[in-house]
Structure formats: structure tokens, C-alpha cells
Amino acid sequence: MVKQLVKAQNDFFATQKTKNLGFRKQYLKKLQQEVMDQEDAICDALYADFKKPKFESLATETQLALAELKYAIKNIGSWSEPERVFGSWANFPSKEWIQPEPYGKVLIISPWNYPFMLAISPLIGAVAAGNTAILKPSEFSVHTSKIISQIIRKVFPPEYVTVLEGGVEVSTQLLAEKWEYIFFTGSTKVGRIVYKSAAEHLTPVTLELSGKNPCIVDETASIKLAAKRIAWGKFINAGQTCIAPDYILVHKKVKSALIDNLKKCITEFYGQDMEASNDFARIATGKHFEELKKMLEGEKVLFGGDVTDNDRYLAPTLVDEPKLDSKIMEGEIFGPVLPLISYTEENELHAYISKFPNSLAFYVFSSNKKFQKRLMDRYSFGGGTINDTVVHISNKDLPFGGVGQSGIGGYHGKHTFDLFSHHKSIAKRGTWLDVPLRYAPYTISIGLAKKIKHLF
Numbered sequence: 001m002v003k004q005l006v007k008a009q010n011d012f013f014a015t016q017k018t019k020n021l022g023f024r025k026q027y028l029k030k031l032q033q034e035v036m037d038q039e040d041a042i043c044d045a046l047y048a049d050f051k052k053p054k055f056e057s058l059a060t061e062t063q064l065a066l067a068e069l070k071y072a073i074k075n076i077g078s079w080s081e082p083e084r085v086f087g088s089w090a091n092f093p094s095k096e097w098i099q100p101e102p103y104g105k106v107l108i109i110s111p112w113n114y115p116f117m118l119a120i121s122p123l124i125g126a127v128a129a130g131n132t133a134i135l136k137p138s139e140f141s142v143h144t145s146k147i148i149s150q151i152i153r154k155v156f157p158p159e160y161v162t163v164l165e166g167g168v169e170v171s172t173q174l175l176a177e178k179w180e181y182i183f184f185t186g187s188t189k190v191g192r193i194v195y196k197s198a199a200e201h202l203t204p205v206t207l208e209l210s211g212k213n214p215c216i217v218d219e220t221a222s223i224k225l226a227a228k229r230i231a232w233g234k235f236i237n238a239g240q241t242c243i244a245p246d247y248i249l250v251h252k253k254v255k256s257a258l259i260d261n262l263k264k265c266i267t268e269f270y271g272q273d274m275e276a277s278n279d280f281a282r283i284a285t286g287k288h289f290e291e292l293k294k295m296l297e298g299e300k301v302l303f304g305g306d307v308t309d310n311d312r313y314l315a316p317t318l319v320d321e322p323k324l325d326s327k328i329m330e331g332e333i334f335g336p337v338l339p340l341i342s343y344t345e346e347n348e349l350h351a352y353i354s355k356f357p358n359s360l361a362f363y364v365f366s367s368n369k370k371f372q373k374r375l376m377d378r379y380s381f382g383g384g385t386i387n388d389t390v391v392h393i394s395n396k397d398l399p400f401g402g403v404g405q406s407g408i409g410g411y412h413g414k415h416t417f418d419l420f421s422h423h424k425s426i427a428k429r430g431t432w433l434d435v436p437l438r439y440a441p442y443t444i445s446i447g448l449a450k451k452i453k454h455l456f
Contacts, residue, residue: 001164002164005134005159005164006177008135009133009134009162010104010105010267011159012132012157012309013102013104013105013131014133016418017132018102018127019101019102021076021077021080024127024128025073025077026071027126027155027160027161028069029073029192030155031120031155031156032070032073034151034154034155035062036066037230038147039062041147042057042062042144042147043058043061043062045144045146046144047108047115048117048143048287049112049140049142049143049284050281050282050283050284051281051282052201052237052281053278053279053280056281057116057155057277057382058116060236061114061306062117064121065116065124067396068120068121068124068126068396071396072128072395072416072417073334075414076128076374079128079418080100081099082098082100082178083097083098083099084096084097085098087427089427093429094427094428094429094430095429096428097426098424098426100129100418100421101422101424102130102131102419102420102422103129103180103181103420104131104132104181105131105132105133105179105180106126106132106134106180106182106183107121107133107175107177107179107182107183108121108130108134108135108182108183109136109174109182109185109194110136110137110185111138111172112284113237113241113242113334114145114241115137115138115141115145116144118208119135119190119263120148121412122185122206122411125416125417125419125420126183126420128296128376128416128417128420129417130421131180131181131420132253133160133161135162135163136163136170136171137149137165139166139167140285145163146165148163149163149388150166150236150264150310151169156206169365175193175198176197178201178323179198179201180193180203180204180382181204181205181206181420182197182204182205183206183420184205184208185208185209185238186208188209188405194207205409206401206407206408206409207409208242208407208411209360209402209405209407209409210242210406211240211356211359211360211361211402211405211406212246212247212357213244213246213247213334213360213381214245214246214247214249214352214353214362214363215230215244215363215364215365215389216249216337216366217230217248217249217254217258217365217366217374218250218251218363218366218368220367220371220410221365221366221367221387222335222365222387223254223257223258223261224261225387226258226261226387227261227262228263229365230245230262230363230365230389231244231262231265232250232265232269233388233389233390234336234394235270236390237281238281238282238283238314238336239316239336239338240281240283240284240334241359241390242360243393243447244306244334244360244365244437245361245363245389247338247339247341247352249338249352249353250340250342250343252338252343254342258340259302259318259340260337263302263318266276266304266316274304274315275306275308275311275315277311280316281408282311282312282313283313284313286312286317287336288312290299290336291306295319295325295327295328295335295337296337297327299320299326299328299339300321301318301319301320302319302320302340303316303317303318304316304318304336306415313437314335315336316336316338317338318338318339318340319338319339320340321341321362322339323353339346342402344372347453353408356381357380357406358380358382358402358403358406359381359382359388360382360402361383361389362375362376362381362382362383363386363389364385364386365387380404381406382403382407382410383398383400383404384401396412396413396414397413398412399411399412400412400415420447429450
């Protein structure tokens with residue numbers, strides 16, 4: 001089945017239909033309408049998968065996808081235009097430009113934590129750029145994957161865009177094929193497998209991976225506001241957000257105040273009986289639920305820590321001063337568990353931050369502008385925010401992506417269109433003038449040849 005679909009998409013792309021601007025826009029509009037029509041059903045599917053609150057489903061899944069669709073439909077014409085560049089004297093007379101063109105058939109593999117948005121968002125850019133696509137949603141978000149499949153079947157013919165549901169065996173079959181581009185969102189471990197498969201065919205990739213995102217709170221920060229913004233960014237989607245703060249490095253002078261305010265904010269958000277809250281999601285998979293429970297073994301829990309096995313419920317949890325070699329500090333937590341580690345001097349921060357590979361996100365809470373700048377300049381990370389968390393992802397003009405082990409490539413808005421486009425360079429020479437100096441036999445002096453650089 002996989003081979004037949006791949007061949008069908010190859011054949012369809014060869015017809016050149018997807019390069020037609022009106023054709024692409026027509027299907028993006030159909031997709032937009034279908035997402036709007038199915039928005040409630042999508043939210044129901046997300047709730048069925050891991051009790052995602054409807055507000056979060058709207059704010060972080062469907063409405064973000066609709067915003068991307070609206071932006072792409074409005075701007076696809078200008079994005080597709082050739083970009084004129086100044087010609088060099090060496091090519092005079094000439095016209096020179098950069099022409100975006102689609103790669104061809106692309107593979108998009110999406111994750112379970114934001115199963116709708118992280119499937120549809122890259123697909124929008126792939127279609128806008130003129131590619132065909134096969135989308136492989138996560139097998140762990142069964143209900144959401146099913147409705148994604150229904151939407152795509154209703155909007156697109158399978159030779160243009162299709163969805164393949166299934167587990168590891170389906171992903172393995174897909175990765176064995178030759179693609180013109182692969183877009184993967186998920187863990188660093190699986191990202192390495194995808195990258196290795198792509199290398200067999202020299203296929204370009206985007207890898208949206210993970211990282212242990214630090215959140216630094218210094219003694220000059222507005223503690224009440226910091227606590228509110230950290231608690232929101234950490235516990236939305238039950239902490240299953242790749243750019244959530246993973247651990248806090250807090251100055252010893254304000255640690256106690258931060259903990260008190262975090263407890264207060266969490267209780268204000270989710271109530272005294274947090275398990276009964278309609279605003280707190282569950283852990284999406286049983287395997288990850290068990291991993292999170294093991295992380296808490298032997299740790300000093302300051303707040304939360306309650307679990308209900310048959311509901312995959314883990315309360316928002318604060319952990320005090322875990323050791324660097326503890327399980328909770330091994331890798332990304334990816335759940336509602338937030339460790340707090342105190343520091344006294346700025347140089348102590350480096351011992352913690354440098355222990356981990358480049359993070360996907362980086363957060364600093366401080367009123368000290370020089371401190372903010374030193375940290376933002378010193379460390380390499382995918383994207384970051386000063387005095388807030390997560391919100392940098394909301395700007396469509398800021399590319400979202402990682403660096404090093406947290407990912408390759410960035411997307412959102414026009415950046416997604418550019419990501420799925422090859423930008424080919426073209427020079428069109430005039431014929432009314434042909435300077436003979438470049439042709440053999442060479443009569444130009446060596447001294448003059450050394451000045452040729454001024455023509456470029």
C-alpha cells in the first residue's frame with residue numbers, strides 16, 4: 001500500500017498541477033472550511049485521547065491551525081513570486097532572481113502531545129509550497145488521528161495528500177521509501193532514526209525535537225508575575241509541551257517566595273481538588289505516565305505528586321533540589337513535574353545549563369537588562385522568552401525550531417512555506433554585449449586579474 005501511494009504521488013506531482021497557484025489556494029480554502037466545520041469534533045477527539053480542556057484545544061490546536069491557514073491563503077501569492085536580486089557587474093547585462101519551487105512528495109510525521117496542530121501546521125506549508133504529502137499521525141492519539149484522516153480524505157484526493165494511520169511498522173515502511181523532504185516532530189531518539197533513514201537518499205529534513213529547557217529566575221524578578229507565567233507555561237497540556245520550562249534555576253534569596261507563589265497559582269488555576277478540574281489534561285500515554293511516576297521516586301515533593309493510575313492523572317508537582325544525576329534530571333520531563341534548584345552566584349548557572357545539550361526553549365525572569373542579555377547571548381537554544389514562557393511560539397514571524405540535538409530547521413508562517421520550497425537561483429543574460437576578457441587565450445594582465453573581485 002505504501003509503495004502504491006508513493007508512486008501515485010510521484011505521478012501526480014509530475015502533472016505539475018500542484019505548482020498552479022489557484023490550485024493550491026483552492027485546496028487550502030477547502031481545508032480551512034473543513035477544520036472550521038469539524039472544530040467541535042476535533043476538540044471532542046482531543047478530550048477522548050487525554051482529556052484536553054476545550055479551551056486549550058481551541059487555543060493551542062484548532063485556532064492556531066486556522067490562523068496558519070488564513071495567513072497562508074492571504075499571502076501565498078506574494079510568497080510564490082520570484083525575488084529579484086541585484087545583478088553583479090560580472091554578469092552584466094543580466095536579470096537575476098530567486099525562484100521558490102516545491103520539492104515534490106513530502107513525508108510528515110507528527111506527535112501525540114499536540115496531535116492536531118503539529119500535524120496540520122506543517123501540512124499547510126507543504127501544500128502552500130506546491131508539494132504532495134503523506135501524513136503519518138501518532139498512533140497514541142487514536143481519536144485525533146482518526147478525525148485528521150477523515151478531514152484529509154474529505155478535502156484531498158489521496159494522490160495529492162493522504163493520511164496513513166498505524167504504529168512503528170507503518171513509520172518503518174514509510175521511512176524506507178525515497179522522499180524529497182521529511183518533516184518529523186517527536187523525540188530526539190526517534191529523530192536520529194528518521195535522520196539516518198533520510199541520509200540513505202540524501203533527503204533534506206526538518207527535525208522538531210525536544211530539550212531540557214531551563215527557566216532562570218533571579219533576585220530582581222517580579223516573583224508573583226513570574227510564578228503565574230511559569231505555572232501557566234509548565235502545566236498547560238499537563239506539561240506535555242516541548243517548549244515548557246523543564247526545570248527552574250532560582251536565586252536563593254527568592255526561592256521561598258517563588259515556591260509559595262507557584263503553589264498559590266497552581267491552586268488558583270486548578271482548585272483544591274485538581275483531579276476534578278475541567279482545565280487540567282491527563283498524560284497521553286500509559287508508558288509515559290509510568291516513566292513520570294518513576295522520576296518522582298526518592299525525590300522531595302514540595303507540592304502535588306498525587307496520581308490516579310486508571311485515569312493517567314498526575315497532579316501539578318513541585319520537586320525540591322533534585323541531584324544532577326537523578327532520573328528527573330536525566331532528560332526532558334515532558335509532564336507536570338517541575339524541579340526547583342537554587343543558586344547564589346551567576347557562574348553557578350553554567351554548571352547546570354551546560355550539562356545538557358542545546359535546549360529547544362530558554363527562559364529568563366529578571367529586571368536586570370544586562371543579566372538578560374548575558375544569558376541570551378551566551379547560550380544556544382531554539383527560541384526563548386524574557387519574563388514569560390512559551391509565548392514566543394505565538395508570533396508567526398518568528399521561526400520555531402531547535403538547534404543541535406533539539407532540532408533542525410524552523411517553521412511557522414512564511415517560514416513554513418520557505419522550508420518546503422527549494423529556492424533556485426536564476427540568471428538571465430543579455431545578448432547585446434559579450435565582454436571577451438573571460439575567454440582564452442587570456443590577454444588580461446595578472447595585476448588586473450587580481451582586481452576581478454571588485455566585479456562581484
